[in-house]
Amino acid sequence: MCGITGWVSFHRDLTREAAELDAMTATMSCRGPDASGTWAAPHAALGHRRLAVIDLPGGAQPMTVDTPDGPVVMVYSGEAYNFTELRAELRRRGAKFTTDSDTEVVLRGYVEWGEAIVERLNGMYAFAIWDTRTDKLVMIRDRMGIKPFYFYETEDGVLFGSEPKAILANRLADSVLTTDGLRELFAFAKTPGHAVWDGMRELRPGHLAVVDRSGLRETCYWKLEVTDHTDSTEDTVGHVRSLLDDIIRRQLVADVPRCTLLSGGLDSSAMTAIAALQLQEQGEVVRSFAVDFPNQAENFRAEDIAPTQDTPYVHAVAEHIVCEHKDIMLDGAAMADPATRAAAVGARDLPIGLGDRDNSLYLLFKAIREESTVALSGESADEVFGGYPWFHNEQREADTFPWLANNKSPISPASLMHEDLTAKLDLETYKADQYREALRDVPYRDDETGLERRMREVCHLHLTRMVQSLLDRKDRMSMAVGLEVRVPFCDHRLVQYVFNTPWSLKTYDGREKSILRGATRNVLPESVANRKKSGYPGSFDPAYLAAIQSHARALVSADHSVLEFYNRDAVLAATGAGIAEITNQQRSGLERFLDFATWMDLRKPTLKLD
Structure with a gap:
């Protein structure tokens, strides 16, 4: 896992732009705290920050392979989980390796197969290759969009980076948001390719782009396709379990301490239990971490998306399997600290407005990073297997994105504006x-x-739209503290297989996520196997609400420029509401208000509203 950036310019000599490249690379230091490297030629400059996970002594980047026709240079972020098989195949074809890293496997795979390397990769990755043999840049992103990749076309080339901040560090990129950018920011629709910042684009999942003297061309190399599903229920459940066993085994490979994120839900519990069995074979014990809040039991309020507390189920799993578990306790003061909010907003580059759920995730990952470098997450199982409530109620029939169909949703971006x-x-x-x-x-x-x-549509919407928001959030918050989070449920083999499983089979026992439950029930406590979906927990600490109300009042008193966009009276009304009276929309509005003000202070964007 790493942070990458670069600049291609056919009308400049980029060997003279070392300061600019260094500035771009420095913005990725949180993603790669272990090492930094740059490479420059007249028309291409590449920067890399490394988080060492596999082959700690080797794997330095930018990495170069010399060929008879000129060098090929790469900056790479992510993991190729099938690198061992690919390396063996390349050796049979005559390749000589100087490191044990997956980075070299991917680079030599490109030298051998060209852009067709994408058809052979299993993993999460975003990488860029400068091919001096043809003076072209090849930019590639993994099938599900687990790892981020942004680019910004210039008059004579392109700027790119793992995150927008790397691109915005270059003088050629303007930090401008237009009306359309604000719409994308507030809509919770996650348009593929839309980067919110004006002139910037996100390389879409399953796509590659080539930049040469004739311009930029983006092509799709993978997308969800319809295939016949002829397996019986029993065979389907068995195949999913077989896939999960293989996926988790591959994703446990690391030369650094690794752990799992355990919420006590079906997804993370199944993943942790399978990981525990596999590590036992190696004489190891799986380590797991969960988030909790002081007095959560007393303050908890059930919500549609989070009807039950996590902690009892977390502990049930930890007791059921051989596990070294630790709860990370986060209090309201730490989550409300303006420095925490600034770190979370800065990590995301945008004021998403999820407030305590972003702030606590950042603090959780920061605490885990003190003990582990790699964590496996149950993220995306709900999108793959159909776990959200709206997969199973009237919201699925709404003429909109199902997750936006509930008028009572706390996601209310226009609140207080x-x-x-x-x-x-x-x-x-x-x-x-x-x-x-x-x-x-x-x-x-x-x-x-x-x-x-209809359920074909609902599943596709979640796998191409909603999941992108969640993966981006997980990546940004984890990489902000140098923690690599892997997502087994996003393995494209599993996603494609389950996507083509009929809805009637996905719910064969009359419940949500029937296939996953059937595939993993034998490794879980009964209470967890039967637990209904409960989302990432929010804090109900009265101290947190009081703190964000106080911070919002201070911004109003200071006449902060954010009030150009927010209704002063509405904000003040929300700051005066008691914990029992404040509505979800008011609280969501306050979180967005504070995030927006923090973002304006950090990024100083130019807003051009038509």
Whole structure:
């Protein structure tokens, strides 16, 4: 895991731009605290920050392979979980290796197969290769978009980076947000390729882009496809378990301490239990971490997306398997600390507005990083197997993204904002347009009708839209503290297989995530195997609410520039509400208000609203 950046310019001599490249690379130091490296030629400059996970002595980057026609140079972020098999195949074809790293396998794989290397990779990755043989840059992102990759076209080339901050460190990139960028920021629709910042784009999952003197061309090398599913229920459950065993075994490979993120839900518990069995074979014990909050039992309030507390289930799993477990206790004062908010907003580059759920995730990962460098997460199982409540209630029939169909949702981006700004953004129209565009990408079977057809759509929307927001959040918060988080449920083999499993089979026992439950029940406590979906927990600490209300009042008193976008009276009303009276929309609005102000102070964006 690492941070990458670079600059291609066909009208400049980039060997003279060392300071600019160093500045871009320095922004990625949190993603790669172990080493830094740069490489420059007249028309290409590459920067890399390394988090050493495999082959600690080797694997330095940028990495170069010399060929008879000129060197090929790469900066790489992520992990190729099948690098051992690929290295063996390349050796049979005559390749000579100087390191034990997966980075060299990917680079030599490109030298051998060219851009077709993408068809052979299993993993999470974002990398860029400068090929001096043809003076072209090849940019590649993994199939599910686990690792981020951004680029910004210039008059004579391109800037790129793992995160927008690397690109914005270059003088050619302007930190501008337009009305359309704000719409994307507030809509919770996650348009593929949309980077929010004006002129910047996100390399879409399963895509590669080539930059040469004729310009930039982006092509798709992988997407979800419709295939026949002929396996019986028993065979389907068995195949999913076989896939999970293989995936987790591969993702446990590391030369540094690793652990699991355990929430006590079906997904993370199944993953942790399988990991425990596999590590026992090696004479090791799995380590796990969970988040908790002081007095959570007394303060807890059940919500649709989080109906139960995590801790009792976490402990049930830890007692059921051979596990070295630790709860990370986070209090309201730490989460409300403006420095914590600044770190979380800075990591995400944008004011997403999830407040305590972002702040606590950042602090959780920071604490875990003191003891581990790699963590396995149950992220995305709900998207793959259909775990959210709206997969199973009337929201799935709504003429919009199902996760936005509940009028009581705490995700209320326009809450507390100026009425004229909300009118200008017209988010309802924007979301409707994005929903129609997303539906056009859904592949169908010719014979799919009724509920099966609709659930094909719902699953595709989650796997191509919603999951992108969650993966981006997980990556940014973890890499902000140099922690590599792996997501076994995003293995493309599993995703493609389950996507083509009929909805009736996905719910064969009349419940959510039937296939996953059936595949892993034998390694879980009964209480956890039967637990309903409960999302990442929020804090109900009264001290946290009081703190964010106080911080918001201070911004109003200081007449902060964020009030150009927010309704002063509405903000003050929310700051005066008691913990029992404040609505989800008011609290969400306060979180967004504080995030937005923090972001303006950090990034100093230029807002161009038409």
